[in-house]
Amino acid sequence: MKKNTVYIAKSLDGFISGKNGTLDWLESVPNPAQEDMGYSVFMKEIDAIVMGRNTFETVLNFDIDWPYTQHVFVLSRTLSEVPEDLRQKITILSGTPQEVLDEIHRREYFRLYIDGGVTIQRFVAENLIDEFRITTFPILLGEGAPLFGPLSEPLRLAYVRSDVYLGQLVHDVYRKIG
């Protein structure tokens, strides 16, 4: 079954990164037991990850090994080189969201994790997101990269459920209508 899911953290005022791309606020709620907020369960339901170049480069710059077991499709019109050790794990694609989806489905990946601010906004603008899983941190950042962007018209969603993690993080699930 084809399904495109957004799974992301935002501030209460709707930013996915703060001023100059800061992500330190994601550590602002103590998490001594390493609660993963449903992430590992979610990732088991995913066939592949679709992200933009910005997010790809952010992940590359994290001081960790490549974190994904699933294949990653990086959307970019300019990127041509990927690190040698990642060549089997990454495919660079470009095109409209629908063109990209058609190509990924042709390769038999169907349950997709759509990640990264610009990429999410492009998919939302074409109503191609089936499920939103949004964790809201109890902080106002005031500026940064917004999760959502302009739309040609309002888009109604269906609320599904909420979970609260660490007593402070509200994880809300919304689905596409129809």
Next chain:
Amino acid sequence: MKKNTVYIAKSLDGFISGKNGTLDWLESVPNPAQEDMGYSVFMKEIDAIVMGRNTFETVLNFDIDWPYTQHVFVLSRTLSEVPEDLRQKITILSGTPQEVLDEIHRREYFRLYIDGGVTIQRFVAENLIDEFRITTFPILLGEGAPLFGPLSEPLRLAYVRSDVYLGQLVHDVYRKIG
């Protein structure tokens, strides 16, 4: 006890009104039993309402009688006339948020409902909101008047609880820390 509360509805993408000030999306979730989402209980705990001129004029233009029993403080540097029948119910004030609060407290109103986009942003920017009660509608508007605005620095809040109304509206309560 002094307490400044924001009680407001927003879209999932953070707007309190849509393009050209539209509020029709507030009717986008069927509400046959006129569920008031805690509003009447909340209003019983309020001594007075503080709103900006825009919100005041919006309420005046609603096709209803003046809806508030509590005294309303309208923040405006330009407004001088109010409708004759509202003169006992409204006081026009201007100044910084703290100056306005000092004046309202001097008049012995302490539990205040802070309303309206610009007014809320000015009070939040000076960390003068004690409690946020935010109802999120399951809709992306794409543009409009945002609930939150720029801040001089990030502001951590404490998550308190959530309620779900009509199976679709998530009412989240946050409090000031410290």
